[in-house]
Amino acid sequence: KHKISRTVSALVINTPNNPTGGVLSKDNMKLSYDLAEDHDTVVFSDEIYESLVYDGFKQTSMLEIDPTMERTLVISGLSKSHAMTGWRLGYAIGNDETISNMTRIQQNTTSCAASFTQYAGAIALTSDQSSIGLMVAEYQKRRDVITHLFNEIEGIACLNPKGAFYVFPNFVEYGLSSATLAEFFLKKIGICTSPGGVFGEKYDSYLRFSYSASLEDIEEGMAILTEFLPTIK
Template sequence: MQVSNIANEIHPSLTRRLFDKAKEYDNVIDLTLGDPDYPTPPEVCEAGCKAIREGKTKYTANAGLLELRTAVAEKVKNETGIEYDPSKNVIITVGAMGALYLLIKSYINEGDEVLIPAPYWINYGQMVTMSGGVPVAVSSDKEGFALSTELLEKAVTPRTRMMIINTPCNPTGEVYTKESLEAIAKIAKKNTLLVVADEAYSCILFDDAKFTSIIDIPGMRDLTILVNSFSKRYSMTGWRVGYAVGDENIISAMTRFQENVASCCPQSSQYAAIAALRGSQDSVDEMVKGYQRRRDMVVEGINKIDKLSCRKPQGTFYVFVDISKTGMNSSDFSFDLLDKAQVAVVPGITYGEDGDSYVRIALTRNDEEIREAIYRMGKYINSL
């Protein structure tokens, strides 16, 4: 049977291909998926289990439990000082991925262009394509992959309707400065563009890095939809809880779409998310300390390997490794590394053409495994 034209345009990511391929090897160290190895905090698990025991396993409102939406609005107010009405401006979704897809589907029309600074998470472009839009990758400053607002402004056309920003950035770990966000805001206001702010990694910051939300920039509250997730902050990837906050009309449209796509996020997961937001954040702090320790280990180890180098990421739990001196593209390097050293990494081409001289390492394995992976990478490079 013939599938749709759009279905034919959507391809499995190289991340998943490497993840699946890695299962064919014994003793493999898989550094592909951004799936934390830390457990979900016990009090969060208990809240989810308690909800199940109490029979809270039914549908909720399409926009999610009001108690959770209220907790989300309180979190945003505490972090930014900006108030949102939880009954009108917040939707709970099936992960941040659900929020992003519902948002893009709710806002763009056939042929509309969406600006995405590169390197970028591949799913952004796929979601735009699935919604009939045109993803437009905007190259960054190669020195540290800093956002090039000059190129961003040049990329705006009469068909541009939205831009997606991700800070801290997957895969580079770059954290946008306030000055960069002000420049983005100027472009958005001048051209009346909706800014989708994916802040899934906003809590994973290292050293003296400081996170600024674009809604902190004057005039951006009404032009921004915040998207966030419980997956990275609380190691809840399998619970599938995310949210979006912003304009009432857009949130309402997203809710109508969700009614027809997923109905709602699982009720027990929502109760777990309430416990996560309102409970102690000590486990989050400990995870971030662990990621920073692993980051330092990887950065030091990689920079000692001939032909490999990397910058020290400011946030996320990824390290973007420059492989250009090997003379290989990122796909060939990644599959060869897996075959000969049993270490799985993600080819940088996954994140757009700007990333083809890089591979991404996820800091989501224990210290011993990460140390061994770096050792194997060194042996592999020496064998070339």
């Protein structure tokens, strides 16, 4: 609440979250909406990872909180739910006025997504969706493994995320910036990560690791990382 002032024009929510994998409960989604309503601002709800939640958690869309879309714009796509990352096909759900204004801008900038991409997206959405559940179950296995392996390493703390496909371990005891650590890992042992500092200054001791790789690659990469870490501490 203390971050919101008269100059704030929108509240942006990203749940499940990138980079942490954290998720907001329905109660917290409602609190976020009420906060926006109290300050007469709009809510941009980024729900691109909505299908990727674990441990029986039920993701709440902001559309459930604001079904009339009076002050809500939901942003999502098929990159995560249907593994169509390279197709760059997304969508927005909002009230008539908002979508009409967005359409004017898009028509004069990108025009539209490629037609073959739209056809593929339509098939993805109208076909059997059981593969999503299988994908989520596999991601949960990988999450459990990588989280366990990180927490086995002395000096690293790694929370168990409830969504998305990232872990965000804290390397604060190594005394190096996230950019320095990321460069070390890439150049010395061939492991690519995202430095936490790019997500905000207070995350500069964190690194984002994706577990979208195979379980075998995750285990091999973690073994290499575990062996390398004592050389820089």
